Amino acid sequence: MRHLARFLPILEWAPRYTRAEAVNDLFAAIIVTIMLVPQSLAYAMLAGLPPVVGLYASILPLVAYALFGTSRTLAVGPVAVVSLMTAAAVAPIALAGSAEYVTAAITLAFLSGLVLLAMAVLRLGFLANFLSHPVISGFITASGILIAASQLKHILGIRAEGDTLPHIVAGLAQGLGGTNAATLLIGVAATGFLFWSRQSLKPLLLRAGLGRRLADLLAKAGPLAAIILSILAVVVLGLDEAGVRIVGEIPAGLPPFALPSFDPALWLQLLPAAVLISLVGFVESVSVAQTLAAKRRQRIVPNQELVGLGTANLAAAVSGGYPVTGGFARSVVNFDAGAATPLAGAATAAGILAATLFLTPLFRFLPQAVLAATIIVAVLSLVDFAAIRRTFVYSKADFAAMATTILLVLFVGVEAGIIAGMALSLLLFLWRTSTPHIAIVGQVPGTEHFRNVDRHRVITNPALLSIRVDESLYFANARFLEDRVIAEVAARPGLRHVVLMCSAVNLIDASALESLEAIADRLRSAGIGFHLSEVKGPVMDALQRSDFFDHFKGQVFLSQHEACATLLGDAVPAQPVAADAAG
């Protein structure tokens, strides 16, 4: 049972499900449903898909995640960034609006599901760690800007193409003359209303004396209210006749049973995008889920999250949806509204199903400009310029990776941006470790502690050079170390001993081992003793496996203090170091 519960987390909470939890879950489900209906329609439009596909992607995937996911509060469904990535991946393959386009999107969801499950089976969840925070943050900020810009055409009521910022801006500039006044009015009004309801409505309702829950519900219903009001306006004023573009007929009924394409050529074309969508979706989901779980002292199992998201995407694929993942804003709302178990997600699915069955005729007259406004307000909250500034101040290397990601996403494409950002952050880390910080250290007076002579008032002895190398020794910096030690020694006549302080050396690979042997040779031929201190257990284990100590004539000291005391002939007795370190 415990074993099974690892794979079906529902078995953990279902047997102890209480009435209070049910009330909380239901309330949360209502709020999330109200929020999710307009978002589903809008994000599907952003992905270049018929709006109803967004609804389909918000039913079965939620049930799948409720069964297999470990987060109690993560709200799964279509999200802005993944919708943008879907559009970028599918647009070169099929014409927007065509049946092939929908099939390609379904296939992308299917592949993402397979990739996520494969990562779960191969326990490759750690790969997500190689997406650094600055790259993710830059990616989301740039995507937000790109998405907002891409939606302006709907606000203006013009047709414009483009998937990079320059193209989008050029398209807008070209089409500006054809702006539809009624559409612009609706779009601007909706955007203003949504910003206002997001920021000011809840405090206002609370001041007006409403209960906390009701205020919450009404504030979150802002997008729904915008939809209802704009539909009424279109119907009453006949705005569609005035050129206001509307969503049009949406088929009512259950999600269709769909199958992805099994064309190998298409799979090959979509696979890179599927991998990126899986990685980005997984990183985003897990960050949100962990943040929320920590607040209630619950636990997330990242590997099981891969299963939850993987099955959610497979569910999206077989029910006519498109790639889904955990949504940031939506999950926070779910959590704040009191969602206690994944049943809230299942109840949300039921709510969306009801909307799909009964409300779709109403959406026919919904202006596209209002959906665009929903998207713009949602994504601009993801744009985080403060993070860019913070990163710039803290680390130029991190900033370089972040800036590269942002610029490439805006000016080349989302996939190029995230791949380049990831590659650059890895290369920069390698570059930094290839030229490590090396300090000459001395004893801090009155302690047994040794620190950099350039930064602290320390005691040194001209006969003994203590060098601390601040990096693991491996092929990329092996030669650097060799050159540096030899140069330091050459600058110090009268030197009798060199002690390499290895407190920061977490690894010595085969290349570095050869460098150490070369250093030992060079120093021995110059009549200078070469010793090691503070060698860590795992490093010492490896050295003892090699034949290093067959040639090494120096000593290995437990601590730098002991090295100095022993070599300089102090009274402090030495300990049986090598034996100790071997233990």
Next chain:
Amino acid sequence: MRHLARFLPILEWAPRYTRAEAVNDLFAAIIVTIMLVPQSLAYAMLAGLPPVVGLYASILPLVAYALFGTSRTLAVGPVAVVSLMTAAAVAPIALAGSAEYVTAAITLAFLSGLVLLAMAVLRLGFLANFLSHPVISGFITASGILIAASQLKHILGIRAEGDTLPHIVAGLAQGLGGTNAATLLIGVAATGFLFWSRQSLKPLLLRAGLGRRLADLLAKAGPLAAIILSILAVVVLGLDEAGVRIVGEIPAGLPPFALPSFDPALWLQLLPAAVLISLVGFVESVSVAQTLAAKRRQRIVPNQELVGLGTANLAAAVSGGYPVTGGFARSVVNFDAGAATPLAGAATAAGILAATLFLTPLFRFLPQAVLAATIIVAVLSLVDFAAIRRTFVYSKADFAAMATTILLVLFVGVEAGIIAGMALSLLLFLWRTSTPHIAIVGQVPGTEHFRNVDRHRVITNPALLSIRVDESLYFANARFLEDRVIAEVAARPGLRHVVLMCSAVNLIDASALESLEAIADRLRSAGIGFHLSEVKGPVMDALQRSDFFDHFKGQVFLSQHEACATLLGDAVPAQPVAADAAG
């Protein structure tokens, strides 16, 4: 003058050139010329080029390196591994023996020259550090095996194709029936003679009472003797009529003035190979040059070496040659023979020029089997199985990179092998740093030193947890650290303080900074103090640039000992923990 000397090292030694140095240089040049003539012909054949191209590549490039290189003793010219890489790069582009093939090889030399010079200008010499020793060693061993196998067809006197080990073996098996007895006899005899002269001739000559220099000269003349004897045998016995394949007519005269192709499509095809040849050639040259320079307390300037090798390759390109680099065996011979300055190289060039002008008619009857024997004996000395075993024992990660390189070189191709080896060694380093060693530490009794509780008898205190993380904190391990610290804390009720000992933390990037803040938040909400100790200067500088210390409520201690003394005072009793008990 000093400034200029950096770019023209000749200005450093030429003004002080002595008569003794001249005698030494001349003697070394004679030995190297005797060795280089057969090697040049043989390696050109290995590269799929007319033998005379090898001679051309051994004239002007040596003069260019003598002018711009910093090594006093490096002997530049065609080498086995680069010849193999040339064949692998050019064979898919043009038919062996055709004019296009020669032009492509010339263009490859030109591109390699440009790549090396570009690396010099951009100061990218450090890139060579990313080729780890095990990958280089594996690459050379596998190349040696591949080259030796590819030459067997010349020894058997059969035609066979193939550029991977299985293809070569299959080709040999298929053609075995057509073995030419006379060729096989010459080939086996030459191989046996060369092995014997390499290993036993010099001691024999010394025992016979010859002077050291003369013995050296005669021993190194083994390949030349094999050539002369085999030419005589062919001419006297008319072996070419008996089906022994000979080199054929070689045009006498000065190297031609040649130009590379400037076809952009060809450049694009050859560029990856040019980059790899440049990297491999540079790494090999610099290792040899540094080893030899260290013996005489001379210095190599790696960046200037890029200029030396770059101009050597450009010189090869304009004089009908093909890619060159510093040869290992040849440089050792040059050094041992007493070469004192790069003039030895220039004198060697004159020797090869003389051979090209006057001796080429003699080489017409040279059996290809003897050239093949020269190659086989030379490359088998590069095969180093002991290094494979040593690497296996020392580090499984290094071994994995090495084994991948070897297997891919043998079974897929030289370029695939070296690229995969390089990529794998980088990925393995990243993977290792992404799951760092983390130790709970305690005080070594009687010292201020703190070590792993699992390996040493140390003193700990239940109210204070000292965690030492043995890696720089960066995006790939940020989440790992967070999970691990939280898990350790959760397992210890009664804990009042956590001290993160940062002696091995050489970097905290923006992602890890967020993790540190998350850890601090979590511990604060649990009522546990969170502190840092032994934070290094550069890391502390970065933290102080960020807003970390605006929120951080803990203390930063100079040493772990100070942290414990301050946080615990002397009031709390300490308890010793046995290493085996904690195990």
